[in-house]
Amino acid sequence: MQRKVNQKAWFLVLPVFLLVAFSAVIPLMTVVNYSVQDSFGNNEFFWVGSEWFVEILNSDRFHDALGRQLLFSGIILAIEIPLGIWVALSMPRRGWGASVCLVLMALPLLIPWNVVGTIWQIFARADIGLLGHTLAAMGIDYNYTQSSLSAWITVIVMDVWHWTSLVVLLCYAGLCSIPDAYYQAAKIDGASRWAVFRYIQLPKMQRVLLIAVLLRFMDSFMIYTEPFVVTGGGPGNATTFLSIDLVKMAIGQFDLGPAAAFSLVYFLIVLLLSWVFYTVMTARDGAEA
Amino acid sequence: MIKSIRITPMLYIIFLMLPLYWLLTMALKTNTEILSGFSLWPKEPTLANFKTILTDASWYSGYINSTIYVVLNTIISISVALPAAYAFSRYRFMGDKHLFFWLLSNRMAPPAVFVLPFFQLYSSIGLFDTHIAVALAHCLFNVPLAVWILEGFMSGVPKEIDETAQIDGYSFGSFFVRIFMPLIGSGIGVAAFFCFMFSWVELLIARTLTSVDAKPIAAVMTRTVSASGLDWGVLAAAGVLTIVPGAIVIWFVRNHIAKGFALGRV
Amino acid sequence: MDLAWMGWTPFTATFFSVIACLLVVMMVWEKLSPGGAPRFGMLRFETTRGDRLFVTLLSSAFIHLGWLFFGGTDLWWALGLSVLYALAVFRWV
Numbered sequence: 001m002q003r004k005v006n007q008k009a010w011f012l013v014l015p016v017f018l019l020v021a022f023s024a025v026i027p028l029m030t031v032v033n034y035s036v037q038d039s040f041g042n043n044e045f046f047w048v049g050s051e052w053f054v055e056i057l058n059s060d061r062f063h064d065a066l067g068r069q070l071l072f073s074g075i076i077l078a079i080e081i082p083l084g085i086w087v088a089l090s091m092p093r094r095g096w097g098a099s100v101c102l103v104l105m106a107l108p109l110l111i112p113w114n115v116v117g118t119i120w121q122i123f124a125r126a127d128i129g130l131l132g133h134t135l136a137a138m139g140i141d142y143n144y145t146q147s148s149l150s151a152w153i154t155v156i157v158m159d160v161w162h163w164t165s166l167v168v169l170l171c172y173a174g175l176c177s178i179p180d181a182y183y184q185a186a187k188i189d190g191a192s193r194w195a196v197f198r199y200i201q202l203p204k205m206q207r208v209l210l211i212a213v214l215l216r217f218m219d220s221f222m223i224y225t226e227p228f229v230v231t232g233g234g235p236g237n238a239t240t241f242l243s244i245d246l247v248k249m250a251i252g253q254f255d256l257g258p259a260a261a262f263s264l265v266y267f268l269i270v271l272l273l274s275w276v277f278y279t280v281m282t283a284r285d286g287a288e289a
Numbered sequence: 290m291i292k293s294i295r296i297t298p299m300l301y302i303i304f305l306m307l308p309l310y311w312l313l314t315m316a317l318k319t320n321t322e323i324l325s326g327f328s329l330w331p332k333e334p335t336l337a338n339f340k341t342i343l344t345d346a347s348w349y350s351g352y353i354n355s356t357i358y359v360v361l362n363t364i365i366s367i368s369v370a371l372p373a374a375y376a377f378s379r380y381r382f383m384g385d386k387h388l389f390f391w392l393l394s395n396r397m398a399p400p401a402v403f404v405l406p407f408f409q410l411y412s413s414i415g416l417f418d419t420h421i422a423v424a425l426a427h428c429l430f431n432v433p434l435a436v437w438i439l440e441g442f443m444s445g446v447p448k449e450i451d452e453t454a455q456i457d458g459y460s461f462g463s464f465f466v467r468i469f470m471p472l473i474g475s476g477i478g479v480a481a482f483f484c485f486m487f488s489w490v491e492l493l494i495a496r497t498l499t500s501v502d503a504k505p506i507a508a509v510m511t512r513t514v515s516a517s518g519l520d521w522g523v524l525a526a527a528g529v530l531t532i533v534p535g536a537i538v539i540w541f542v543r544n545h546i547a548k549g550f551a552l553g554r555v
Numbered sequence: 556m557d558l559a560w561m562g563w564t565p566f567t568a569t570f571f572s573v574i575a576c577l578l579v580v581m582m583v584w585e586k587l588s589p590g591g592a593p594r595f596g597m598l599r600f601e602t603t604r605g606d607r608l609f610v611t612l613l614s615s616a617f618i619h620l621g622w623l624f625f626g627g628t629d630l631w632w633a634l635g636l637s638v639l640y641a642l643a644v645f646r647w648v
Contacts, residue, residue: 005381012376013388015369016432023429024395026561027406029571033562034405043559047566050623050630057624090297102543104302107309109550110535112490114507115528122315122525123308130311133327161305166550168301173547173555211551222399225492229511243401243493250405251497263402268616274397275613278390281554283600383585387605413560 028267034260052261062262064237065245072156072241073220079160080216081209084167089201091172102172105165117229120158124230144231148238155227155239159220167212174208175201207284214277221270242266309532315525323521338526348527351506354420355489358503361424363484366431367477374439375465379451392433396552403429404497411498420503426494431484434552438483441553442476479545482538489534506531574612581608596648607648611641 035052037045056062087105092098108116126132126143135142144154178200186196224243227233233240233248240248246266250259315323316338317331342348376382377389407426408417416422450472454464470477496508510527539546548555581604585591591603602610615637622633 003379003381007382009376009380009382009385012372013382016373016392016436017388019365019369019425019428020392020395020432023407023426024398024403027403027410029567030406030409030561031402032570033564033567036567037562037564039562043562045562045564047564050628053620053623057620087298087301090295092295092298099543101298101302102546103539105298105305106539106543106546107532107536108305109546110486110490110532110539112492112507112531114492114511115531118510118524118528119308119312122521123311128315128323128327128521130307130329161308164301165305169547170551170555173551208547208551208555211554215550215552218397222397222401224399224401243399246399246401247404247493250401251408256405259405263405265620267398267402268613268620270397270399271394272613272617274394275390275609278393279600282386383582384605386603387609409560 031260031263031267034256035264037257039256048257052257053265056258056261056265061245062265065240065242068238068240069221069242072223073217075156076159076163076220077213077216079156080164080167081213083160084164084212085171085205085209087164088168088171088175089197091168093176102169105168107165108162109165109169111162113225114229116158116162117226120154120161120226121230124154146235148235151231151235151239154230158226158230159223162226163216163219166215170208170212171205174205178204210277210281210284214274214281217277218270218274221273312525312528315521316529318522320520320522338522339530341523342527342530348506348509348523351504351509352530354499354503355495355505355507358420358423358427358495358505359485359488361420362427362431362488363481365424366428366435366484367481370432370435370439370480371470371477372465374436374443375469377436377440378443379448392436393552396430396433396437398429400430400491400493404493407494408497417498418500418502422498423495423503423505424488426498427488427491429494431487434487435480435484438480438549438553439473439476441548441555442473442479446472475545479542479549482542483549486535489531577608577612581605598648602648607644610648611637611644614640614644 034045036047036049038048039045091101111119121129123129124132124144126136132142141147142150144150182200183196186200191199222243223241224247227239227241228244228247231239233244246259246262249255249262253259314329314331317334317336319333319335319337322328322332377385403426411417411422411426416425446469450468451464454468459468492505492507492511495505496511499505499508506527510524510531542549584604591605593601593603596602618637618640619630619633622630622636627633
């Protein structure tokens with residue numbers, strides 16, 4: 001659709017602009033200010049220049065958290081995207097079955113994030129949890145408060161439980177947009193199941209898959225609440241992801257300067273990634289239109 | 290053939306439902322039963338845990354606080370997002386693409402980055418521990434979300450309608466309220482639902498900006514865990530009650546839910 | 556309103572003023588020649604002036620971080636590098 005050039009449209013956007021500027025730009029400016037200074041409270045600040053950035057960029061603590069974060073997001077994507085596609089492909093397309101599937105699958109997405117943590121805490125504990133108890137009865141040594149491997153598995157399974165449905169719903173929406181005629185044509189041509197997937201379904205899903213990857217990557221990159229409730233970042237620092245580490249630094253220790261430098265580096269990484277995704281998305285839309 | 294294919298979604302739904310079932314059984318058990326032994330279903334189902342929550346002010350005030358700031362946030366987000374989404378879907382103007390991306394980047398930004406400055410900002414303007422502070426802070430990600438979803442719905446409405454209304458002599462305001470808004474009614478509903486949802490599920494910012502008077506239910510739950518750490522039954526019951534609002538509304542938005550989660554881009 | 560909590564310094568104030576000035580310059584430039592001069596550059600997708608400015612600013616931030624990471628201390632060098640980079644972006648991207 002061709003849109004008219006009209007600079008007066010700015011007046012319609014102005015409220016949003018002011019509101020988001022208030023809650024995004026002022027805080028960001030503050031973070032930049034803090035990142036070059038040291039503070040001992042009472043709004044007294046001392047100039048330190050780039051010291052905090054040097055410290056953060058070269059600290060093992062930051063490197064480890066970033067490494068864990070990337071590993072976590074990588075594993076999440078590797079599990080959730082294929083699983084989501086597979087479930088979406090095998091879902092009923094219409095009728096009451098489809099509605100029931102949609103509603104049940106969407107349920108985890110609407111649960112408050114800390115409750116997701118609580119659910120898995122209750123579910124996975126060895127003494128009172130169904131999962132923990134079953135595993136213990138099978139003789140498997142599983143305890144997410146003691147072993148970092150168990151903690152990792154718990155956090156990953158929890159995220160798969162929580163967010164795979166998002167991928168399913170998006171792929172399902174993509175699949176529903178394929179006209180029946182495509183399938184009939186494929187049937188006449190005697191196309192295999194794989195060929196139908198590769199040449200009909202996958203191209204139609206490409207756009208939604210891109211969105212799914214973007215959202216899953218970004219949201220897992222800022223994950224805080226669920227692992228915080230279940231493991232608190234432990235055992236040790238085993239599940240301390242970037243956000244958990246940052247909040248520990250900012251609110252727990254109130255280290256304004258280092259936390260601000262940390263925030264900026266974190267924010268720049270996120271900004272870069274969103275921009276790359278956004279550019280790819282709009283460039284594809286432009287190519288299609 | 291058909292039967293064998295349907296096994297995958299069934300298994301997946303069972304995987305989704307098991308932890309929820311467990312939460313519900315926990316909520317129906319007494320604390321002694323939870324700790325004394327293992328059973329797959331409550332032997333003596335009790336509603337005592339729910340009763341505790343609904344009668345103890347420190348619990349139920351959490352629900353009231355959450356509801357107040359969530360509703361405030363939804364109203365603010367939708368009312369500012371409506372005109373903006375219209376502008377984005379109908380006009381080109383200076384910097385529109387970059388503004389749109391800037392909004393998206395706020396949805397993608399980690400709340401953890403904003404926690405510290407939000408705390409300082411709202412403390413300094415004297416809004417710390419008020420509902421409006423949390424509502425405004427949640428606008429950071431909910432306003433972009435609402436703009437994106439509404440823009441998606443508005444782009445589906447043909448432009449001819451705007452032009453016809455103009456020829457018929459409607460002013461912009463009365464056209465927007467009387468003709469355009471009813472046309473995208475379902476879009477407004479979905480956007481409101483998602484603003485409500487994302488504000489309802491958020492913990493970090495809500496917890497940081499409140500201490501007593503506006504403490505949300507999510508914070509009440511985490512603090513109870515760290516303090517006593519033992520009352521699993523009540524905790525589970527509180528969890529069940531936080532799921533209820535979403536579970537009730539979900540049926541009405543099932544056909545648009547993918548669009549909502551995808552920021553209106555499906 | 557008391558702004559002490561924001562902890563402004565002359566340096567950061569200058570920094571944000573420069574960004575604001577850049578935005579104003581972009582607006583004036585847009586007014587003088589509307590359309591943003593879209594073209595397909597080295598990155599193989601369409602960019603306008605605004606996109607190029609954004610790419611420049613974001614990359615400059617990473618250039619500065621990289622400079623600090625690899626042990627450089629004097630950030631004026633990183634700034635110089637960023638300016639050269641900016642010229643390259645506006646010429647070829």
